[in-house]
Amino acid sequence: MLAHIRHSNYAMADKILAVLAADGSAVRWLRSEAKDAGRLIDATAGGRIRSLIVATSGQVILSVVQPETIWKRMRVVVGD
Structure with a gap:
């Protein structure tokens, strides 16, 4: 159950909690903390x-x- 995230990169679709847009101060903070x-x-x-x-x-x-796009790909892999 892999979700395609870029070229030859995949993530386990059933291990994804959230997909966030990259703009916004909270997301920048999350990125910095990680x-x-x-x-x-x-x-x-x-x-x-x-x-x-x-x-x-x-x-x-x-x-x-x-x-x-990632969300749509995850729905195809995992199902609704």
């Missing part, structure tokens, strides 16, 4: 960050894919 704690995974390959994926493990994954 980086400081060593829980940040950058899956952007140098691209513009469009979403943050929060996993059940507490890890935060950066993605260039729009949150709506």
Whole structure:
């Protein structure tokens, strides 16, 4: 049950708690906290960050894919 998040990068769809848009001060704070704690995974390959994926493990994954697109892909993989 993998959700495609960029090129050859995938995340376990059933381990995703939230998919957030990358703009906003709360999301920037979450990103900063995850980086400081060593829980940040950058899956952007140098691209513009469009979403943050929060996993059940507490890890935060950066993605260039729009949150709506990731959500649609997750619904296909996991089901409604």
